[in-house]
Amino acid sequence: xxxxxxxxxxxxxxxxxxxxxxxxxxxxxxxxxxxxxxxxxxxxxxxxxxxxxxxxxxxxxxxxxxxxxxxxxxxxxxxxxxxxxxxxxxxxxxxxxxxxxxxxxxxxxxxxxxxxxxxxxxxxxxxxxxxxxxxxxxxxxxxxxxxxxxxxxxxxxxxxxxxxxxxxxxxxxxxxxxxxxxxxxxxxxxxxxxxxxxxxxxxxxxxxxxxxxxxxxxxxxxxxxxxxxxxxxxxxxxxxxxxxxxxxxxxxxxxxxxxxxxxxxxxxxxxxxxxxxxxxxxxxxxxxxxxxxxxxxxxxxxxxxxxxxxxxxxxxxxxxxxxxxxxxxxxxxxxxxxxxxxxxxxx
Amino acid sequence: xxxxxxxxxxxxxxxxxxxxxxxxxxxxxxxxxxxxxxxxxxxxxxxxxxxxxxxxxxxxxxxxxxxxxxxxxxxxxxxxxxxxxxxxxxxxxxxxxxxxxxxxxxxxxxxxxxxxxxxxxxxxxxxxxxxxxxxxxxxxxxxxxxxxxxxxxxxxxxxxxxxxxxxxxxxxxxxxxxxxxxxxxxxxxxxxxxxxxxxxxxxxxxxxxxxxxxxxxxxxxxxxxxxxxxxxxxxxxxxxxxxxxxxxxxxxxxxxxxxxxxxxxxxxxxxxxxxxxxxxxxxxxxxxxxxxxxxxxxxxxxxxxxxxxxxxxxxxxxxxxxxxxxxxxxxxxxxxxxxxxxxxxxxxxxxxxxxxxxxxxxxxxxxxxxxxxxxxxxxxxxxxxxxxxxxxxxxxxxx
Numbered sequence: 001x002x003x004x005x006x007x008x009x010x011x012x013x014x015x016x017x018x019x020x021x022x023x024x025x026x027x028x029x030x031x032x033x034x035x036x037x038x039x040x041x042x043x044x045x046x047x048x049x050x051x052x053x054x055x056x057x058x059x060x061x062x063x064x065x066x067x068x069x070x071x072x073x074x075x076x077x078x079x080x081x082x083x084x085x086x087x088x089x090x091x092x093x094x095x096x097x098x099x100x101x102x103x104x105x106x107x108x109x110x111x112x113x114x115x116x117x118x119x120x121x122x123x124x125x126x127x128x129x130x131x132x133x134x135x136x137x138x139x140x141x142x143x144x145x146x147x148x149x150x151x152x153x154x155x156x157x158x159x160x161x162x163x164x165x166x167x168x169x170x171x172x173x174x175x176x177x178x179x180x181x182x183x184x185x186x187x188x189x190x191x192x193x194x195x196x197x198x199x200x201x202x203x204x205x206x207x208x209x210x211x212x213x214x215x216x217x218x219x220x221x222x223x224x225x226x227x228x229x230x231x232x233x234x235x236x237x238x239x240x241x242x243x244x245x246x247x248x249x250x251x252x253x254x255x256x257x258x259x260x261x262x263x264x265x266x267x268x269x270x271x272x273x274x275x276x277x278x279x280x281x282x283x284x285x286x287x288x289x290x291x292x293x294x295x296x297x298x299x300x301x302x303x304x305x306x307x308x309x310x311x312x313x314x315x316x317x318x319x320x321x322x323x324x325x326x327x328x329x330x331x332x333x334x335x336x337x338x339x340x341x342x343x344x345x346x347x
Numbered sequence: 348x349x350x351x352x353x354x355x356x357x358x359x360x361x362x363x364x365x366x367x368x369x370x371x372x373x374x375x376x377x378x379x380x381x382x383x384x385x386x387x388x389x390x391x392x393x394x395x396x397x398x399x400x401x402x403x404x405x406x407x408x409x410x411x412x413x414x415x416x417x418x419x420x421x422x423x424x425x426x427x428x429x430x431x432x433x434x435x436x437x438x439x440x441x442x443x444x445x446x447x448x449x450x451x452x453x454x455x456x457x458x459x460x461x462x463x464x465x466x467x468x469x470x471x472x473x474x475x476x477x478x479x480x481x482x483x484x485x486x487x488x489x490x491x492x493x494x495x496x497x498x499x500x501x502x503x504x505x506x507x508x509x510x511x512x513x514x515x516x517x518x519x520x521x522x523x524x525x526x527x528x529x530x531x532x533x534x535x536x537x538x539x540x541x542x543x544x545x546x547x548x549x550x551x552x553x554x555x556x557x558x559x560x561x562x563x564x565x566x567x568x569x570x571x572x573x574x575x576x577x578x579x580x581x582x583x584x585x586x587x588x589x590x591x592x593x594x595x596x597x598x599x600x601x602x603x604x605x606x607x608x609x610x611x612x613x614x615x616x617x618x619x620x621x622x623x624x625x626x627x628x629x630x631x632x633x634x635x636x637x638x639x640x641x642x643x644x645x646x647x648x649x650x651x652x653x654x655x656x657x658x659x660x661x662x663x664x665x666x667x668x669x670x671x672x673x674x675x676x677x678x679x680x681x682x683x684x685x686x687x688x689x690x691x692x693x694x695x696x697x698x699x700x701x702x703x704x705x706x707x708x709x710x711x712x713x714x715x716x717x718x719x720x721x722x723x724x725x726x727x728x729x730x731x732x733x734x735x736x737x738x739x740x741x742x743x744x745x746x
Contacts, residue, residue, distance in 0.1 A: 055484040160365050164387070164727070231478060231550055240728050242372060312550045313478025315728045316387050 024125065029110070032129050036109050040262045041071030046298075047305050054309040081251035086158070089248065093156035098253045101149030101260030108142040109263065111135040112270045113197045115280050115290035127280075127290065128197065135196035136184055139271060140177065143226060146260065147173040150228075153257070154245040165244025168234045168316060172225055175323035176232075179222035182331035183215040186338040187275045196271075200279030207278035214334045216276040218327055220300075223268040225323070228261060229304055231311035234319060269300035362390055365727070369398040373476045373731040376741030380719060382730065389730060392722040394715050399745040407705035411671035412438055412512055415705065419692075420506035422707060423743040425465040428457040429685040430743075431510035434705075436591055436681040437694045438512045441674045444646055447638040450514035451593045452630045456527065457500075457509055458592075458683075459623040459630075463534070464493040465686035466616050466623075470541060473613070473735035477554050482544055489537050492530055499523045512672060513647040514640025524631070531628050538620055545613070555610035559721050559733040566607055569717025572710045573688025574615045575737055579607030585684040592683075597629045609729075609736040616738075646672055671700040680708075687711055687738055709743035 016023065045060070045068055052059025060067035085094055113135075115127035132138050147169055154166015188194060190211070191202040202208075209216045225232040236244035246257045273279055273296040280289035287295070314322070368379035377398035383390040403422060407415045419430035432454055439446065446454075471486030494504040500523045501507040501516060509516050545551045561571065566579035576583060584601045586594040602618035604611035640647040648667055649660035676698040682691035688710030695704040718737045722730050 055481050056488055057484060160363060233478075240373065240731050309481045310544075311479065312474065312545075312548065312554055313728070314550050315554055315726055317726060318553055 025130075028125075028129055032109060033106050036106055036263055036266065037259065039266055040259050041075065043262045043266065043301065044071045044074070044258075046301065047308075050302060050305045051309050054306070075255065078252050078255040083251045083253060084248075086248060088158040090156040090158070093152045094248075095253075097149045097153035097156060098249065098256035098260070099149075100152065101146055102256045102263070104142050104146035104149065105260040105263035105267065108139050108146070108267050109270070111138050111196060112267065113200060113274065113279065114270065114293045115288070131195070131197060134194040136188070136194050136199075136271075136275075139196075139267065140181060140184075143264065143267070144173065144177060146264065149257075149260065150245045153249070157245070157248040159248050161241045161243075162245050162247045165234075165236060165241045165247070168241075169228065169245060171316075172228070172232065172234060172319060172323075175320055176222045176225040176327075179218055179323060179327040179331050180226055182328070182335055183219040183222065184275060186212055186215045186335050189335070189338050189342055196274050196279075200274055200281065203278040204281055207276060207281070207283075209276040212276065212334070212338070214330065215338075216272070218331055218334070219275065220272055222323075222327060223272060224304065224307065225319070227264045227268050227304075229265065230308035231314050232319060233308075233313060234316055265301060265304055266297065269297045269304070272300055273297050361385065367730065368395075373734065375472065375734055375739055378715075378734070378739060378741055378744070380722070380730070380734075382722075382727070384727065387726050387728075389722050389725050389727060392719040392730070394719045396712075396715065396741075397745050399741045401746065403746040404705055404707060407702060409701065411700050412674060412702065413671055415702065416511060417506065417508045420508055421742060422709070422746050423465075423685060423687065423690065423711070423740045424505065425468050425740055426461050426686040426690075427505065427507050428454070428461045428510055429683060429690055431508060432458055432592065433681065433683045433685070433690045434692045434694075435510050435512050436683065437679050437692045438672075438674060440679045440681055441677050441694065441696055442512070442646060442672070443675075444513060444641050444643055446514060446592075446641060448593065448635040449518075449637040450639050450641075452634050453515045453519055453639060454510050454592050455594065455597070456627050456630045457507070457515070459626045460493050460496060460527070461507075462623045462686045463620050464490050466620050467493075469616060469686075469735070469738045470613075473732075473738070474545060476731040476735040477551065479545065479548075479551065482541055485537070485541060485544075489534065492526075492533075496523060496526045496530065499526060511640065511647075513643065514638070518639040519634070524634075527627060527631060531624050531631070534624055535621065538617060542617060546617075552610065554728070554732060555613060555736075556608060557606070558609050558725065558729050559736060560606055560608035561717065561721060562607060565717070569720070570713045571688065571717055572713070573685065574619060575612055575714060576688065577601065577603045578611035578615045580605040585682050585689060589682065591681065594626075596633075597626050599626050599629075609732050612736045673698070673700045674702070682708070685710060687740065687743075688714070690743075707743065707746055709746065711737075711739040711741075712744045714739060715744065 048070070049059040049067065060070035063069035063073050085091060110129035111132045113126075113128035117126040119125070150169040151166045154162045154164070154169070157163070187199060187208055190208060191199050193199065193202075228234075228236065236246065241247070246254055249257065273293060277296045280293040282289060282292035285292065363384045365382040365384045366379070367382055368374040369377035374380065379395040379398065381393045381395060401421070403418050407418055410418065415434060416431055419434045420427035422430050467486040467490040471483040474482035497507050498504045499520060501509040561569065561575070561579045563580045566576050566581060571579070572583075580603055582601055582603050585591070587601055599622045602615050602622065604614050644660065644663040644667075649657070649663050653660040654664055674696040676696055678693070678695040680691050680693040682689045689708060690710060691708045693704075693706040693708065694702050697703040714737050718733060718739070722733055725733065
């Protein structure tokens with residue numbers, strides 16, 4: 001009996017020793033996925049409280065201290081809601097769409113580095129899900145996938161408002177992904193790498209916003225459009241399209257679209273932080289790298305919320321015009337200048 | 348799969364029929380418009396009304412004159428004193444009675460306060476339709492003050508029924524007058540605040556300038572009135588052209604614009620809020636001392652304390668309470684300038700205490716055909732902007 005036990009124990013130890021990266025990776029994956037998902041309620045709370053302040057009202061303040069329990073209460077409510085699927089909907093796609101949105105949003109966060117590696121029990125733990133050498137392309141690719149969720153939701157709902165919302169989101173995505181990619185390209189030119197980790201390490205001396213202010217602005221604007229946030233929240237334009245692509249969704253499926261949107265917001269803020277604000281570099285401030293990173297991300301999230309409460313919604317055709325005729329030429333110009341300077345002075 | 352009138356299947360059409368309303372967040376009540384869409388562009392717009400039909404006009408034929416006044420509150424529910432006043436003026440013209448000056452000034456204050464409140468609701472909801480949600484809550488903050496004032500004077504926040512045949516329901520109280528003084532000092536800075544958020548905001552300009560424009564002729568031909576008409580360059584305000592309730596004693600401007608688009612309607616209404624404040628200020632300064640209702644006891648109740656001493660007062664009191672006002676035979680129409688345009692009641696009296704026929708001229712109702720015409724060729728996002736800028740109230744459309 002003892003022998004069997006010892007053998008099993010030996011086997012476990014052996015297995016653990018040989019598969020440390022696998023175990024660490026799995027734990028990290030779970031931690032990141034759960035962490036990202038639990039950021040959503042906090043962000044919903046932050047948004048509602050901040051919007052309340054902007055709009056001379058209080059925001060949720062009844063459930064728990066400072067209303068912090070409100071998002072939990074809402075989640076519980078949404079979980080217990082009846083899931084209504086109208087008879088004319090395409091059932092498979094209708095179920096698939098919210099899953100696509102949430103899964104892509106979480107997967108996109110996998111390559112985001114949010115702190116310097118540190119040592120635990122002789123093991124170097126890296127604070128990112130995966131070190132992909134073309135990290136930025138991975139994020140763009142995944143967020144491009146996410147739009148399928150919205151388009152499918154719009155199509156499968158068999159509702160004209162939803163259809164228009166879905167169409168708008170795909171058009172918006174195509175227009176603004178270009179700007180997003182091209183403005184990030186100037187950073188790639190500066191660092192010569194597609195890896196997000198290399199980009200952060202390249203900004204140890206100064207953040208790239210100082211040398212690329214235009215690219216930062218363009219990237220941030222396109223980022224807002226990419227995440228479907230106000231003033232570019234056309235796909236869900238509440239006042240025109242009722243709720244756009246998620247009009248017909250109820251309960252947790254509806255909440256999943258929200259989760260997707262908020263996770264995308266966090267990813268986009270993290271991406272802006274990494275590309276332009278120096279990632280986890282604290283620039284002399286006595287804080288942990290991860291705190292510096294989180295601080296920058298939270299600041300950008302507040303800017304997202306601030307913009308939402310300030311601006312009216314832009315119109316669909318103007319959004320396209322703005323994307324193609326203003327942002328894109330500016331991007332190309334910025335890229336040209338960056339490239340020229342790089343080639344001439346820093347070959 | 349539905350079959351259209353031409354016998355085509357819906358899927359063979361090039362356009363898409365989009366049913367907007369009656370349950371839609373931005374049609375300002377239960378207004379329904381059937382849009383024929385080509386992508387995001389509206390080809391034709393067909394209004395469909397009647398979802399809020401309450402039969403108020405017909406009900407009025409069975410109610411005594413005094414009892415009609417609370418019904419008028421519910422027509423244009425954002426501007427109840429205006430409706431009260433329009434009905435009272437028509438009735439008083441048939442009765443041929445003079446209204447004391449204090450009552451007239453109180454009526455003007457009440458109407459202008461409610462015009463501001465109505466424009467605040469309009470600005471808030473209109474900005475919300477275009478996506479600027481913060482303005483909405485700022486406007487609500489100021490409207491709340493006006494509603495508190497309404498509560499102070501009439502006991503009711505919205506459906507005040509304050510203006511009665513022969514005068515007003517109650518004399519001004521001290522807290523009410525103080526509250527109005529505070530409000531007129533406080534309000535201009537707030538209007539500047541709304542303008543700061545919107546007037547030169549590029550997205551707001553983008554969404555409003557040149558959209559939903561009525562030329563001067565079109566505006567007249569579509570029978571628009573009020574701010575929508577004045578935005579198209581027609582300087583026509585009943586407070587100036589046919590003064591009532593002593594509006595000729597106040598000096599104020601009629602703001603006009605020339606393009607007639609959403610932006611101009613916005614500018615006109617914002618300026619009107621400022622002008623209304625100026626009128627209230629003047630009325631407060633020279634608020635005359637005197638009766639708050641006509642001393643004619645055939646129309647208004649005699650003072651309570653005289654009932655114990657005067658037989659005549661007791662008889663008048665009994666007759667008025669049990670029978671109501673008897674209005675001489677005849678028909679009349681007195682228009683006033685409501686928050687949305689010309690409001691007036693056409694009243695036919697057969698000499699009894701109940702009107703024979705009451706017909707409302709509702710500016711929102713008359714604006715709907717022109718509004719739907721102007722939607723054609725616009726984007727769907729502009730449809731909500733146009734509905735918001737015309738400022739329809741379904742209560743007076745489907746009465």
